[in-house]
Amino acid sequence: MAVLERIHLAIIREVEARGSLTAAARQLHLTQSALSHAIAKLEDQIGVKIWRREGRSLEPTQAGAFLLGMANRLLPQFSHAEERLQQFAKGERGTLRIGMECHPCYQWLLKIVAPYLDSWPRVEVDVRQKFQFGGIGALFGYEIDLLVTPDPLYKPGLRFTPVFDYEQVLVVGPDHPLRGADFVLPHQLAEETLITYPVATGRLDIYTQFLTPAGITPRQHKPIETTDIMLLMVGHGRGVAALPRWLVEEYAGKFDVSPVRLGRDGVTKQIFLGLREPDAEIDYVRAFIGLASAYRQPAAASLHAAPTRVRPGKA
Amino acid sequence: MAVLERIHLAIIREVEARGSLTAAARQLHLTQSALSHAIAKLEDQIGVKIWRREGRSLEPTQAGAFLLGMANRLLPQFSHAEERLQQFAKGERGTLRIGMECHPCYQWLLKIVAPYLDSWPRVEVDVRQKFQFGGIGALFGYEIDLLVTPDPLYKPGLRFTPVFDYEQVLVVGPDHPLRGADFVLPHQLAEETLITYPVATGRLDIYTQFLTPAGITPRQHKPIETTDIMLLMVGHGRGVAALPRWLVEEYAGKFDVSPVRLGRDGVTKQIFLGLREPDAEIDYVRAFIGLASAYRQPAAASLHAAPTRVRPGKA
């Protein structure tokens, strides 16, 4: 009745990865013959070839490609499940797999994870940054358990909690005319070189909330991967960037850069923590969200340019 | 090395469903002893009990609950894969699993599916309406291949195509004072009974796009499951409803109800067809979207209250 087994998916994935049955067999601690038989039997049972044998090379058929996709989806879930069960056995609590969809949040995350690791010694934390189907897909596909993102998605099955408010500011170098200005208006960036992380402009707040509404496009747009290089370039007058104010202050000692408010009222942003609804029951998951929420006050305080006193009673 | 197999998930699911090993065994065409052995071995290998044996009843442990969730996620994918492979073998093209997240879209869908079935005789169509994790979750979880929804979600991994524009109108009965009015303003509904489908008000356009912005709440709010009953009640003066104009016209012969434009400019809506990005390559999936898009013109024509002539060249 049930013909398709985990081993078949493993074989299909490994053959794709290694390019030959023999190599795949080695990897799976089986003989080449075993694989050949296993595949022959499967192909016989389902009535379709999985590979087109062209001389020595194997090319997946339509069915093969379909199974390959399935293997890549399901096999990680099996292995993660086994890890998880082993953790149950050892009395450990599990692994919290956190996905990041927000470049500069890494700094913030570290501040949350540090005390979390102390209070939950039996929980492993794993941070991932690249997802084939985006953060939401990773959440739905059980690749991660928590998602740090600026774009919440209120859909059945998922739950998002705001954990961090911050102000997005323009960053300028020491010799920049805007240095020390109260704020900057969109047209003042028309002749600038704007440095951003390498993502679509539709996902950059400086565009969606500041430049695009005003119909302004900067003279040049430079994508840079890392925050350090970005600030280094800004510090040497090679352009301006938009980053969270707290991050700029964080790096204040390292680079000679200054924040300038975006627009008269500033651009404010929120970071959310997303999870699958059923996981809201898990204590160590709740605890992480709780910790992140609790951290909100001090972080929010650093939102203000002037050293504002902490105001009590603010939600 | 690999301990967790498909059969284990099947056992766990079946035990949960039937409540006992013996019953589960019958279902799986195995002896009770076989299950007992299989489970004992698994529990031994992973080092955790899956059920707490309390007398005669089995209660899942934490690990058991975890595996149960996994079983419910993965087993359907295995069986669907086998069906799909069988279809490949028979030369059939596959099954298009369409999810609906939009109550009144059923009528529209039928009009698309009918010609589709004719032009793709080797493709099966399956329409589903309930999803544990919402339509988006069903798409990501490979429960469905296409999603009909009013809420597109532009996220990596998914692709949405608008396939249908329509006007949302107020529906009133024969004796209603608003009957025949050019349009209705929010405050005119303050004393009405509003009949809607039973979903959160945040997902009802009449609230989000009409009442809520004006700060109006109707006197009473009645949730009704089916369109027929809804229109029946409206026809008998028990309240007013908000529905697509084309749907109202569809039912014009059956119930004595009339459409009234919502606000001076009307409330316009779009229906989208969502799919996983890799599936955009599949010809019969493309074809469905193509057919749905092509149907757009006639549908859009019926959007207008007055019998407008078809205007050529309109995107």
Added chain:
DNA sequence: TAAATCCATGAATTTCATTCACGTTTGGAG
């Protein structure tokens, strides 16, 4: 053209899932 690889195949073998047979426990009916 020889050597090296690679895959397929059939027979031999070994593993391991399943069954059989039986014992123990549990929960309910009388």
Added chain:
DNA sequence: CTCCAAACGTGAATGAAATTCATGGATTTA
């Protein structure tokens, strides 16, 4: 309270199925 039916666990036996061994043909490469 007792007895019985039903349920689960266990060990030995078994048999099906996966794996290996041995081998040959095909393809690539040196």
